[in-house]
Each structure stands twice: as C-alpha cells, then as structure tokens.
Amino acid sequence: xxRMDPADIQQAFLDxxxxxxxxFALSSGxxxxxxxxxxxxxxxxxxxxxxxxxxxxxxADSGVExxxxxxxxxxxxxxxxxxxxxxxARFAEPAANGRTLRRGQTMPAGARVLIVDDILTTGLSVRExxxxxxxxxGDLVGVAILGDRSGGKALPGVRLESLLTVxxxxxxxxxxxxxxxxxxxxxxxxxxxx
Ligand SMILES: [Zn+2]
Numbered sequence: 001x002x003r004m005d006p007a008d009i010q011q012a013f014l015d016x017x018x019x020x021x022x023x024f025a026l027s028s029g030x031x032x033x034x035x036x037x038x039x040x041x042x043x044x045x046x047x048x049x050x051x052x053x054x055x056x057x058x059x060a061d062s063g064v065e066x067x068x069x070x071x072x073x074x075x076x077x078x079x080x081x082x083x084x085x086x087x088x089a090r091f092a093e094p095a096a097n098g099r100t101l102r103r104g105q106t107m108p109a110g111a112r113v114l115i116v117d118d119i120l121t122t123g124l125s126v127r128e129x130x131x132x133x134x135x136x137x138g139d140l141v142g143v144a145i146l147g148d149r150s151g152g153k154a155l156p157g158v159r160l161e162s163l164l165t166v167x168x169x170x171x172x173x174x175x176x177x178x179x180x181x182x183x184x185x186x187x188x189x190x191x192x193x194x
Pocket of ligand 1 (some may be wrong): 022031123147173177178179180185
C-alpha cells in the first residue's frame with residue numbers, strides 16, 4: 001500500500017482516457033466542458049490497482065472489517081481495496097428501494113465498514129450503501145471515491161477521501177458557450193445496448 005502523488009493520479013486518469021475535455025451532454029441534461037468516463041479506469045488493472053492501494057493506505061489504521069461497493073464498478077473497487085486491507089468485500093446490489101446485500105452476504109451489527117465508489121456526483125449510490133450500513137447497525141468508517149465531481153459537498157458529515165477532485169463547468173443548453181461557439185456536442189455513455 002502506498003499513496004500516489006496527486007499529479008500522478010490526474011495523469012493516470014488522462015492516460016486511461018477517463019478524464020475527457022470537450023463538449024458533453026450530461027445525463028442531467030446540462031452541458032459540460034469535461035467528462036469522467038470511469039470504465040476507462042475500471043478496465044485497466046495497471047491504472048486502477050495503485051489507486052486501490054492508495055485508498056487502502058488512507059484507511060489502513062481505521063480498523064476496517066468490510067469494504068462495501070455498489071454495482072457495477074464498485075464491486076471491482078471493493079474487491080481490490082479489501083484485498084489490500086486483508087479484509088472481505090461486500091456488494092451493494094439494486095433493490096426495490098435503494099440497494100441491498102444479496103448472495104448470502106451479511107455484515108454483523110457493529111461492523112466497521114468502508115464504502116468505495118468510482119465517481120461521486122449526487123452521492124445517491126453512496127447514500128444507498130450508507131443505508132445498508134445503518135440498517136445493519138454497522139459503523140461507517142468513511143467513503144473513498146476515485147473521482148469527486150461534487151466538490152466535496154455530496155456527503156456532509158462523512159470522512160470522504162477522493163483521489164481526484166474535478167471541477168466541472170456546467171451549462172444549461174440554451175446558455176452553453178460551447179454550443180454558441182459551435183463546438184460539436186458529444187453524448188457519452190449513451191445507453192444503446194442496456
Ligand atoms: Zn453545449
């Protein structure tokens with residue numbers, strides 16, 4: 001386990017193609033000049049594993065017993081961070097209301113839990129994981145994120161460790177300077193097949 005230099009973290013995002021600059025239509029309907037494509041990192045062990053080791057190092061003295069991550073990318077993150085910490089992973093899967101543990105996974109009351117996720121925007125999936133911890137009487141140690149788009153504001157009152165914090169300029173389409181300048185618009189992550 002070792003901390004990464006912040007400049008190396010940003011360079012790893014760029015090298016993987018996970019941090020893009022251009023003109024993007026976000027799922028919120030807003031336009032932005034930057035975009036985080038998390039799966040460019042999740043699919044690259046050589047880029048992702050040092051980041052998981054960094055997260056593990058930040059929580060090495062926190063008595064973590066379980067690393068909990070939401071599907072899909074959170075499974076990979078939880079597994080790898082748990083591997084570095086020498087503990088076990090738990091997977092938060094979609095349920096009728098929020099998320100739940102399935103496949104015989106449990107966490108006892110009092111369990112010390114670290115939540116990991118890829119990108120923090122609204123914090124919804126992390127809060128759904130926090131609900132699992134709270135329902136089970138667990139003890140939330142903190143939350144670790146690869147890329148924080150929320151400016152650290154999505155999860156007040158929680159120990160939040162983000163490897164990369166990205167400030168996104170976002171615009172309503174009718175007031176977007178990139179549209180006005182005629183820059184071609186990209187719609188990343190279009191759900192064409194799922
Ligand atoms: Zn635009």
